[in-house]
Amino acid sequence: MLTAITGINWGDEGKGRMVDLLSENYDVVVRYQGGNNAGHTVVNPRGKFILNLLPSGILRSGVVNVMGNGMVIDLEHLNGEIKNLRDAGVSVTPENLKISDKAVICLPYHKLLDNLEEDRLGDAKFGSTRRGIAPVYGDKYMKRAVRMGELLHPEDLRRRLEGIVDWKNLTVVGGYHSDPITVDGVMEWLETYGAPLRDHVCDTGLYLDQMEKAGKKILFEAQLGALRDIDFGIYPYTTSSSTIAAYAPIGAGIPNHKLSKSIGIMKAYSSCVGEGPFTVELFGEEGEKLRQAGGEFGAATGRPRRVGPFDCVASRYGVRMQGADEIALTKLDVLSYLDRIPVCVAYEVDGQRTTEFPTGAALDRAKPIYEYVPGWQCDISGCRRIQDLPKAAVDYIHFLEQAVGCHISYVSVGAAREQYIVM
Ligand code: GDP
Numbered sequence: 001m002l003t004a005i006t007g008i009n010w011g012d013e014g015k016g017r018m019v020d021l022l023s024e025n026y027d028v029v030v031r032y033q034g035g036n037n038a039g040h041t042v043v044n045p046r047g048k049f050i051l052n053l054l055p056s057g058i059l060r061s062g063v064v065n066v067m068g069n070g071m072v073i074d075l076e077h078l079n080g081e082i083k084n085l086r087d088a089g090v091s092v093t094p095e096n097l098k099i100s101d102k103a104v105i106c107l108p109y110h111k112l113l114d115n116l117e118e119d120r121l122g123d124a125k126f127g128s129t130r131r132g133i134a135p136v137y138g139d140k141y142m143k144r145a146v147r148m149g150e151l152l153h154p155e156d157l158r159r160r161l162e163g164i165v166d167w168k169n170l171t172v173v174g175g176y177h178s179d180p181i182t183v184d185g186v187m188e189w190l191e192t193y194g195a196p197l198r199d200h201v202c203d204t205g206l207y208l209d210q211m212e213k214a215g216k217k218i219l220f221e222a223q224l225g226a227l228r229d230i231d232f233g234i235y236p237y238t239t240s241s242s243t244i245a246a247y248a249p250i251g252a253g254i255p256n257h258k259l260s261k262s263i264g265i266m267k268a269y270s271s272c273v274g275e276g277p278f279t280v281e282l283f284g285e286e287g288e289k290l291r292q293a294g295g296e297f298g299a300a301t302g303r304p305r306r307v308g309p310f311d312c313v314a315s316r317y318g319v320r321m322q323g324a325d326e327i328a329l330t331k332l333d334v335l336s337y338l339d340r341i342p343v344c345v346a347y348e349v350d351g352q353r354t355t356e357f358p359t360g361a362a363l364d365r366a367k368p369i370y371e372y373v374p375g376w377q378c379d380i381s382g383c384r385r386i387q388d389l390p391k392a393a394v395d396y397i398h399f400l401e402q403a404v405g406c407h408i409s410y411v412s413v414g415a416a417r418e419q420y421i422v423m
């Protein structure tokens with residue numbers, strides 16, 4: 001069985017916490033795209049953890065974790081993440097963490113280029129996390145990236161790097177007038193941070209194929225959400241990889257298998273990090289209240305996230321792009337302070353009402369049309385069954401279910417593992 005857990009919105013929906021919960025019933029958890037440009041926060045009996053690169057299944061003993069070929073991996077960052085877990089008593093070994101030989105390495109010069117370019121853009125910046133993600137995915141498609149498997153053949157790697165570094169310096173030195181990068185410098189970094197990971201590198205596609213054929217259950221964990229997908233998201237304010245469920249078997253290395261189930265993680269309100277159109281954005285005191293209630297500060301960067309009411313137009317599009325079979329609705333408890341809850345039910349674009357998510361200039365001009373539903377104004381974080389929820393909260397869940405056209409099967413009411421309700 002192959003299940004994907006993906007984001008319906010802009011990311012930070014709570015995918016990590018749902019993977020942490022559901023991985024109990026799975027043998028393998030696979031991250032299949034992205035790098036350390038986002039974070040998954042998991043709160044469970046072992047403590048509170050922020051994972052940027054490692055699959056959230058790493059916190060469950062008995063689960064094998066795979067970092068797939070669709071990922072871009074900053075080795076220095078990964079070493080740090082593994083160290084933090086080991087310090088907290090979590091075991092990370094080649095047995096429970098396997099890294100694809102085809103995953104791409106995010107090098108220090110990718111971070112450098114990300115920074116140089118954001119600085120050059122000034123006020124027109126993309127709001128990049130400056131972790132090198134766009135430059136390294138760019139290199140992947142330019143066929144000038146270094147892959148994990150190359151760590152096992154340093155002589156060949158050095159030879160390839162010579163050509164790559166020459167080419168990079170055309171931009172670094174010629175374009176940005178920055179100090180040249182050197183083959184020795186890159187090789188030294190690769191040795192320092194690559195050596196401890198070598199034993200984890202293998203053909204993870206072959207491994208997953210064998211696991212699937214042996215009847216094992218595999219869970220795919222996405223990063224970010226549908227609206228940040230490189231093809232279907234709010235281009236160019238997207239990430240540089242495919243965040244959708246359909247990409248999971250590809251980014252994991254098993255395109256010969258089909259997904260059995262797609263679970264979309266959808267937040268009870270909206271939040272987004274970075275630049276670009278965000279139709280439902282709340283400003284001033286209203287926005288600040290929601291941001292504080294939801295603790296909306298980036299897990300990877302600490303940046304305050306932009307926030308707003310639930311967006312039915314964007315979320316219904318997200319449900320479609322993710323091919324969601326069911327939904328986990330997260331952070332419902334955050335809305336408990338509101339006496340009436342705004343919900344964006346449609347957009348107005350150039351005087352026309354629409355419920356289909358627009359692209360490009362039309363999205364820039366879209367204005368939200370709100371309806372208000374009654375709030376519940378009481379603490380629901382202790383609720384564990386539908387019967388425990390106030391009627392207004394159940395009504396809100398059903399309202400969203402209708403609006404996005406997909407069954408909500410889980411609702412979370414707090415960050416801790418057990419704070420959820422099965423619908
Ligand atoms: P991800 O990137 O989709 O994994 O989500 P993040 O971890 O970046 O953001 C979700 C945040 O909300 C984290 O800080 C979680 O601990 C927290 N969280 C998750 N579920 C709930 C919930 O039901 N209620 C509350 N109040 N917080 C939650």
Ligand code: MG
Nearest residue numbers: 012038039040
């Ligand atoms: Mg996140």
